[in-house]
Amino acid sequence: MRVALFTETYLPHVNGVVTHVKSLKDGLEQLGHEVLIVTADASARRHYVSDGVLHCPAHTSKRFYGYGVAMPLSTTRLKYVYQFRPDVIHVHNEFGIGLSGMMIAKVLRVALVYTLHTMYDEYIYYIAPQPLVPAATKFSHQYTKLFAKLAQEVTGPSKKCEEYFRKAGVYKPVNVIPNPVDLDMFDPGKIPEEKKNAFREKFGYQHGETVGLFVGRLGREKSVDLLLDYWKKTIRPEENIRLLVIGDGPCREELEEQAVRLGITDMVTFAGKVLHTDMPPYVGTCDFYITASTSDTDSISMLEGMAMGLPVLQIIDPLNEGQVRDGVNGYIFHDAQDMADKIRMLKTMPADRLSALRASARRSVQQSGAVNLAEYVLKVYNTALHKKRRSRLMTTPSFRVHLRKQNKGD
Structure with missing residues (x-):
């Protein structure tokens, strides 16, 4: 399987999402799958691929610890992802890169998986003054709902993510997949x-x-x-x-x-x-x-x-x-x-x-290694692929004709 992982930050930056994505990449590759990381890079002046990572030009955001923020629209990025020919696009954030992944999945008609890592209600204060918090929270919920609606499958590392999805008005099933840990490094x-x-x-x-x-x-x-x-x-x-x-x-x-x-x-x-x-x-x-x-x-x-x-x-x-x-x-x-x-x-x-x-x-964390994570997520990918193929079939002209004939027969 060929998987494109979209994440706003990646190495050398370190945070929970980066650690999760790196472990998922390692686990998938150990199981024989191909992975492309798509990430924002404030030091990049053009799009380029190096060691399985598509670096996307971005500007540095002081509000978000100096991480890069990339524009969501890019025909060059689309071209690189198209050349990789992913079976699944897996979005791990909701900003420029995440939005880009969602749109590219739609353009390429590729199965989309969305992981919610962050309870954004707890972080609204970073971007909105107190009087605007209610409005910003409502917008955040609508934005999360958009990603979840377009994705064939949604995941989160704990039941807390499932609760957040419900608050945002998302009622589709949530795959709870615990975060990974590098058992060899932390031995x-x-x-x-x-x-x-x-x-x-x-x-x-x-x-x-x-x-x-x-x-x-x-x-x-x-x-x-x-x-x-x-x-x-x-x-x-x-x-x-x-x-x-x-x-x-x-x-x-x-x-x-x-x-x-x-x-x-x-x-x-x-x-x-x-x-x-x-x-x-x-x-x-x-x-x-x-x-x-x-x-x-x-x-x-x-x-x-x-x-x-x-x-x-x-x-x-x-x-x-x-x-x-x-x-x-x-x-x-x-x-x-x-x-x-x-x-x-x-x-x-x-x-x-x-x-x-x-x-x-x-x-208690012995089953939380990279390969374990990849095995859990592959089950989600296969379900997403099945749903995507089914939706494609239902939109083909021949299927619609067949459906009309069945309805007339009834």
Whole structure:
């Protein structure tokens, strides 16, 4: 099968969508399929293909972390995709490149699959002032509905995506396909002790200190501010419990100021942006992963923590129910005190029980590799191809004549 994956961002940028698309590409190719990545590239002056990636000229958007934004209409892009002759076009974003993928699928009469990765209601504040949020939210829902309507199949990494589709007025079935994780890269057995020690020394962590980790974009939707408030309320400095926050974003300065104001800078460290390839030692030397975000849809950073054997503490989120299971790969917490109690439970847990929990956390994502993802998605592609062929058949003149004859016979 020949598959064109349309994504607004791709390597060297790193985010959840990029990680998902890269894993899907790797998995499909390992199974013998051909893949073309179509992406915006602010450094490109013309369209060109290199190593299976169609780079599309774009301008840099300051609002979206310096990512490229491409114009949706391009006859050159259409020509390149036509020459690739895809069986399926799979759209992973909804902006210039995503819109382009949707239109090219229609022009080439190719099966279209659409994956919703982001709960856009949580991100409206990036583009709209407060008085315009209701109108922008309504427009966002209509826009999502357009993609879903034109696609033969829609997917999302969690039930939360299905709920969002329903809010947007989309009632077709949603294929829930969990996000992938690079199990080889995030393998606790591959982190040398010297790297762990170097990490501890870099941040001044002493022997016996328990370190919780959060990784992600530092925007309001990630609720890191809530974690800081909870830390201030319930964690005491003498307990030797630390929080490491990795990532950058529009709220980083505000969060750092909040930590100073709360007087918890001796317990909280902001490490800034870390390259994805450098991430495993950071994850591997922490003791647990923690998040208070309810905007994520099967967070890849959280899955990477599990792959490294970190139990996850996740704030209660009914729409993501089942991702974290008490005593299997972590624990759910409800409020500040519950969070602190769960952290202390992990800190004082007997070594044999903690070791078993860490092993169980890794096992919980053991079926989340690139090939597993590709196998799930191929089933969706085959269904989309079947629906597309059926719709083509129904629009042929001979089929319409046959249908009229049948109706007359009835």
